Amino acid sequence: MDKEAFTAVRLRKFVCEEGKSQSFLWDSAAPGLGLRATAKGAKTFIFQAKLNGQAIRLTIGSPNTWTIPQAQAEARRLKVLIDNGQDPRKLRAAVIEAELQERVAEEAAAAAKQAQEQREALTLGKLWPVYIEARRNAKRRGGKVGWSEWHIRDHEVVMRIGGEPKKRGKGLTEPGPLASLRDVRLVDLTGPRIAEWLAKETVKRPTQAGLAFRLLSVFMNWCAANDKYAGLVPVGACQSNQVRDEIPRSKAKTNDSLQREQLAAWFKAVRGMSNTVQSAYLQALLLTGARRRELAGLCWDDVDFKWLSLVIRDKVEGQRTIPLCPYVAHLLAALPRRNAFVFSSPSSENGQLAEPTPGHKRVLAVAGLPNVTLHGLRRSFGSLAEWVEMPAGVVAQVMEHKPSATAEKHYRERPLDLLRMWHTKFEQWILSEAGIEFTPAPAGSVTLRVVAS
Template sequence: MAKINFTAGRVADFQCEAGKSQSFLWDSNASGLGLRATANGSKSFIFQAKLDGQAIRITIGSPKAWSIEAAQAEARRLQVMIDLGNDPRQVKADAIAEKKAEIEAKEAERIAAESQQLRESVTLRDVWDEYVKERSPLWSQHHINAHRKIIQAGGEKRARSQSLTSAGPLSVLADLRLVELTSERVEEWARVESIARPSSGRLAIRMLKACLNWCSDHKIYKTIVSTNAAKSSKVRESLGKPKVKYDLLQREQLNAWFDAVRKIKNPVISSYLQCLLITGARREEMAALKWADVDFQWHSLKLKDKIEDFRMVPLTPYVAHLLSMLPRRNEWVFSSPTAANGRIAEPRYAHNEANATAGLPHLTLHGLRRSFATLSEWTETPAGIAAQIQGHAPQGVREQNYIRRPLDLLRMWHIKIESWMLEQAGVEFAPINQHLRMVK
């Protein structure tokens, strides 16, 4: 292995020999120092020596970054390590590990100091706001609003009522320091909520449990939340289990319901309520329907879905008629010129009044979805088809992995359901020359 005195010119002129992947030039002034040139034109200073009878090679760096003198000094330093019986590679790895451990120790000290400071100051409301902000990109607007409402302080003006907003179930815990949020404190809260509003309490405890789970994975809050106070069995016992809800329309009630709902003066609300019943959709799925999601040519609706991103459902003739009669004020099908976001906000009041006028029992908007599922059985519609129209998750191996129903098949049964409902309601309806009419 011939050696030469490294000079700037020799280093600059050295190239990889033709036909080889790499070539080496060795320095005569520093033992083990070499210059490697590769076929792709790159160059680097290297150090080569033997340790315990085994050859080792270490890259020092590019001639662009290392001067000849600096590379020679580095080669001599590495040779000294070898002469002392140390592996330079291991020495470097140990130094990196030590530096990393030092940085991690300082970070741990910083987090511990911040944690101690937060223990004395951070409240549930502080954590809640951060939690909602981080999770919001993964949530629907309805879910975000629910989280804000459940902890709101109340006492603010409403947009559509003279009464002030009510305090959320978690508002009494909101200003507690996180370290004070013990199982005993949550159990005390649950006993009070179980009397005042158990349904809201159950929703609140589910949200609180999820928030505290998020805290347990947070780099700082996990040092404060050692246990999830919302997981107490006594809390579950106090709030109880939700009661099975039975509010729905019976077959014999359809006539009165349709008659009252169709007389609602606001045509947007009237159409919205009828569409909820006939499609079995969730209230927010229908409220968020845009004109771009309605295909009158191919008779389909694109609804947002809580299981998937969206689902396609048939646009049945009567629903198409209702939608075609609505004003196109903006992008929303069920628009509202007074709502902040431009779409229908609270149709419950009009629906409750219509029910009362018809002499019907109390019926929630979700009860209309329950009504669709129940009434569809009168038409002997297969349960899987009704469930798919409603956006229920497929049940069973066969539904999940093998059945892929085309929209035309759903439409055949959906039209049958719609026609049966209108017949029971005494609503005569038939499309004529592609134009739809309704006779009552």
């Protein structure tokens, strides 16, 4: 091979011979260094030598990137490796592999850092709807699925932004207790931060603040148990001493139930209501001990007039079956059957009785009675049941209260007939105290009143 000294001018003038795909120019200073020129005009520094009797060729780089001294130094380095019996190709492959692994590791570290930054940027307001949807259809012990719509609504209300027109009444909705924490990152939900929030909310609305704190505490436990969000919420934030000092102390509500001597006035005012659906609903609340939303959601398919039972969709066990006593059966049978709901309303969005509280307040005013909430009617069931000496376990089973003793929890399973005996006795006593004369219809003779919607 003819060799000559590499100069910038010589390299610039060197071109591929006509009729060939590539031509080579060899350097006289650095053994094995050459310049390859292709028919398309590309030029590249190369190194060529023999290893174990076989010719090998490696690409060094473009003259636009490598200077002549740099290319000569690289050629000499490669020549030393070959003289030592080493294959530069394998060494280069190892270097490339190491660089590739390093680059992959750097990219993985960068991706992990970005993912962690995105995780840490998660706010309470962003993850709250995700949490609700995850729990909506989650399977629970006993084969039950997800939260009830009431429980979901509680979670939505405590987080609502507010400022929207009220569906009932005038004005705008208020922000929920957790609204002020919507934009707070989960990593910033420390004990002091939660204690500060709880102190402010407790002053304005202690009951709602207490509910919001309980929901927040369960949410944070869910985050800690979820691999995707584990480690974001500070450990023990809701159990810190600062938070415990600010938790509103729950007090048993007093004077929120009807007394025996108030029954006559209350029933007279309720039975005199022009809205028969509300009238029946309020009386059924007192006589069944059901929660207000449980009873409002009662459907005709849940009522068995033949075997005198009601299926109540509750927030604790999913559903329970209680007796349908004669007077309540009489009230329900007289109601218009407009749609699937027993306590229906032609004007509400979902077709069921929407807000009976204003009507009940008018009843109390007419009867000259102090304020009793709708939940107070449920309390009244529990307290008035003592007048007929109804066993506490029967009261708890009808109202769906948690058993208060081991025997009740594990060894008492009362049949519906036994519940009906006590429940009917209670209903008869209530009617007697209210001065209502009622003759029960023969079993199985109750008919429904069908009214077109």
